[in-house]
Amino acid sequence: MPGMPEWQNKNFRGKNLIMTLSCHKLYLPTAIMLVVTLLACAGCKENNTSSDKLGVCVSILPQAEWVKAIGGDKVDVTVMIPPGASPHVYEPTASQMKAMTNSEIYAAVGSGIEFELNFLGKLLEINPGILLVDCSQGVQLIEVEEHQHGEEHPDEHNNSYDPHIWLSLTNTGIMATNICNGIVATDPDNEEYYKQNLNQYLNELDEMHQTFKQGFSNLVNRVFIIQHPSMGYFARDYGLIQIAAEEGGSDATIQSMVNVIEQAKQNQVKIIFVSPQFPPNVADAVAREIEGTVEPLDTLAENYCENMQNIFDLMHGAMAASQTT
Numbered sequence: 615m616p617g618m619p620e621w622q623n624k625n626f627r628g629k630n631l632i633m634t635l636s637c638h639k640l641y642l643p644t645a646i647m648l649v650v651t652l653l654a655c656a657g658c659k660e661n662n663t664s665s666d667k668l669g670v671c672v673s674i675l676p677q678a679e680w681v682k683a684i685g686g687d688k689v690d691v692t693v694m695i696p697p698g699a700s701p702h703v704y705e706p707t708a709s710q711m712k713a714m715t716n717s718e719i720y721a722a723v724g725s726g727i728e729f730e731l732n733f734l735g736k737l738l739e740i741n742p743g744i745l746l747v748d749c750s751q752g753v754q755l756i757e758v759e760e761h762q763h764g765e766e767h768p769d770e771h772n773n774s775y776d777p778h779i780w781l782s783l784t785n786t787g788i789m790a791t792n793i794c795n796g797i798v799a800t801d802p803d804n805e806e807y808y809k810q811n812l813n814q815y816l817n818e819l820d821e822m823h824q825t826f827k828q829g830f831s832n833l834v835n836r837v838f839i840i841q842h843p844s845m846g847y848f849a850r851d852y853g854l855i856q857i858a859a860e861e862g863g864s865d866a867t868i869q870s871m872v873n874v875i876e877q878a879k880q881n882q883v884k885i886i887f888v889s890p891q892f893p894p895n896v897a898d899a900v901a902r903e904i905e906g907t908v909e910p911l912d913t914l915a916e917n918y919c920e921n922m923q924n925i926f927d928l929m930h931g932a933m934a935a936s937q938t939t
């Protein structure tokens with residue numbers, strides 16, 4: 615559409631996302647909740663415009679740090695998926711849907727997390743005037759082979775994309791820039807302020823990235839094992855090898871666990887990582903087999919940069935340890 619800013623015009627995978635969403639079957643409880651919310655929200659927009667802050671809604675906690683780093687005290691951030699919840703199964707509450715009506719911008723991860731595939735379209739119907747930003751615009755997605763086993767899917771393989779794009783400092787630079795473009799388009803008067811904040815944050819991200827690159831460069835063993843395959847982009851950024859029990863994001867199978875145990879033994883890896891959003895039963899079983907330990911690694915913490923530093927320390931420590939055994 616002429617005159618529309620590039621990123622909105624091209625519109626993002628979101629448009630297809632929205633298209634596909636609308637034909638997705640809506641969970642009945644959610645449908646009822648939606649109607650209730652729509653009715654309840656009909657009157658609430660007015661009495662909340664008092665806040666002169668820009669309302670920005672995001673799906674996952676890490677995005678909240680990016681929005682605050684760019685918007686400072688000019689933004690109010692609403693995070694849909696709360697601490698401890700998984701973006702693969704979480705369903706929004708009625709009060710969250712209501713809160714959505716107070717936002718001017720929805721910054722979607724855009725890489726195919728189930729929460730957005732299942733609910734974003736309906737969330738947007740509640741607030742059709744909201745500006746939708748696709749944070750994944752410009753991010754090089756990793757294609758993954760989905761493994762489905764069992765009766766219905768005898769060894770079926772489909773291709774999809776690894777949705778965990780936020781666990782990469784280079785991707786985050788792109789995602790934060792997309793968010794900044796959305797904020798500037800909504801509040802152009804403060805463009806300079808937002809762009810200055812963005813550049814400062816991009817410098818911080820790049821400094822960390824250079825340090826991580828240097829840190830991993832002298833490692834011989836570059837294999838790490840993990841229960842849920844959320845670190846594919848991190849591994850790509852630093853030439854590491856991710857071995858996951860939940861192959862392609864599907865539930866772990868005996869075969870996939872045997873594979874992980876063999877790889878761990880071959881590479882003297884004694885640590886298996888697990889995210890606090892998932893029950894660690896698979897990781898516990900693998901750890902027993904390799905006489906190793908389970909190490910929590912949070913992939914959805916709000917203090918994004920601090921947490922990425924923590925992830926670096928854990929990963930580097932585990933791989934350095936496996937070199938000496």
Ligand SMILES: [Zn+2]
Pocket residue numbers: 702778842843844
């Ligand atoms: Zn995941």
